[in-house]
Amino acid sequence: MYRKIVIRPESCIGCRSCALVCSYGHFKAISPKLASVKVYSMDDFTEMPLMCMRCDDPECVKVCPTGALARNEKTGAVEIDHDKCIHCGKCVAACKLGNIHKAFGLTIKCDLCGGFPKCAAVCPAGAIDFIEVKEEEE
């Protein structure tokens, strides 16, 4: 059994609480720019929260020259060690889904908050959830 994030865009009300709690949780700053969850306003006036989807074979880990990106086997998330990062930006270019970005001299990506994603906890509309998955359902 493991847990995964599910998004329900039809429920999202676009309040961006997830982005704020994310930036605060990681950097003690309230700034959507520092958040690893982004809320996109789509052309049909709906909102869509999005964060790292944890590829099986992550490109970002493959291109990182210093080993700053590595999978945390416990949570399954690819985490970034800011001290090891040399800001080459290769991961940003390599992630085809657009889930890594740079802001204020930092490379930012979702790490599932070490196993308790705050975005899922704070979302008032239930658009982000952290649910348990049984192996057989995978």
Add this chain to the structure above:
Amino acid sequence: MIITIDGKACECEKGEFLLQVAKRNGIDIPTLCHHDGLPGQAACRVCLVEVKDGSRNQVTASCVFPVDHEIEVSTNSRKVKEERGMVLALLRMRAPGSEVIANMCEAYGAPKIGRLKPVVDGDKCILCGLCKRACASLGNGAIETLMRGTQKYVGTPYDQPSGDCIGCGSCAEVCPTGAIEMKDEKGVRTIWGSEFRLVYCRECGKLIGTEEYMKAAGNTDDLCDECKGRQTAGMVKDFLKQR
């Protein structure tokens, strides 16, 4: 294992480097050439600490000093202050143009040495080699330390534009003294004597890198992170709708 740093008991594993242990315990040691992602330089020597090991005393670079038994460490003893001050004073002669070094000299009380003259006026490089290690780690290896002794400097082979450089700017990013010049102007990046065409996101126009760099990162679709994310969001949405 427990060691004491500045009187504080710090837990650590055998083989860990002193600097690492100090950092984890919130004890500040100044560094220039150390980077967690590219460890083992030990070129600048500003991370000096005094290690008391029984009756033996030594002042040593903490970034490469592995802990293997219980020791007593001081990061601010008279001897450390003296030697670190001297190291910084010499680095100032090496890199008189660097603000970072000047500020550190001020902060850590480096003495003025009257009888020495700067090696090259206005130079900012302390020859730590962090830039070349970053470049090598990326698999480019475009820059090296060239010549010996007082003539030593960092550059591309024969000072010619290097075919291996991809213009990523990681060297400038890791350089502790801001010695590497990189200029983005009119769609062109200039670094190490080479020029690179800059690539902008085809949707929103944000700068995303140089042509060579995008190729090296395996990105052929010229989109920035945000526009890629928007594309993904659309795809996920369509997928959810179908279900």
